[in-house]
Amino acid sequence: MSDTPVRDTTASGLEAVSVGTDALVGMATLGKTAAALALVLVIIFAASALLKRLQRHRQPAGGRLRVVSAAAVGPRERVVIVQVEERWLVLGVGGGQVNKLHELAAPPQEAKASSGAGFEAGDSFATRFAKALKHNAGLKDRPGRS
Template identity: 60%
Template sequence: MSAAATDTPAADLDAVVAGGESLIGMATLGKTAAALALILVIILVATAVLRRWGLPHQRHGRHLRVVGSAAVGTKERVVIVEVEGSWLVLGVGGGQVNKLHDLPAPVDAGQDTSPGGPGFAPGDAFATRLAKAIRHNAGLGGRDPS
């Protein structure tokens, strides 16, 4: 009987050690799967953010610039494109591009003439612009008399 009693605790100890090793293996596998899932989530979120913000496209044709466009139908658009100092009015739709009109580009078309905000003068310092913006947003008067 004493031999059977000594074999049982040793067998129980072996079973506990084997069970502990399998638990450690499962924990390692779980951690690896969680890390992989986290990496996939980060990739998907980064893709969605970049798609929403719009990726900067490589500009192969530096002489071509889209000035504006407007939808005319479900698949048709009118697009104004600037090409080397002239504007082309194009009809785009149904797999076709048709030139509707061409005209010289205005001189100030590429320049932004707006000073940048409420009552801003082109030579204003940052502190002056900040003060004007705070006053404008607080509703305390849009323009500074100075």
């Protein structure tokens, strides 16, 4: 009689170990799948960020067309000023249509007035940041400071 309960406990012990092993194998598989998915998402986001960065530094084809300014005048309507060679076109954009509102001679290209920190058109972020830090550090002549 004592042999039968021992066999039952041993059998149930082996079942528990095999069920636990199956659960661990399932969790390991789930973990590997989640890690692979995370890796794919990281690659997609890195590639999109790289493409956006490369597109930003790219000059438009021919360099003849440039959006000078744009302003929203409604939920879907905008007024846009576009420079085409030496002309400015004032365009109304909305509802799937583009209408020419006015045409102007483009103002002469002058050297852009530099801001208080002395930014220039070709400055990199690091250069602009350094100039801004120098400019802000020089604000000692404000009232209440010596």
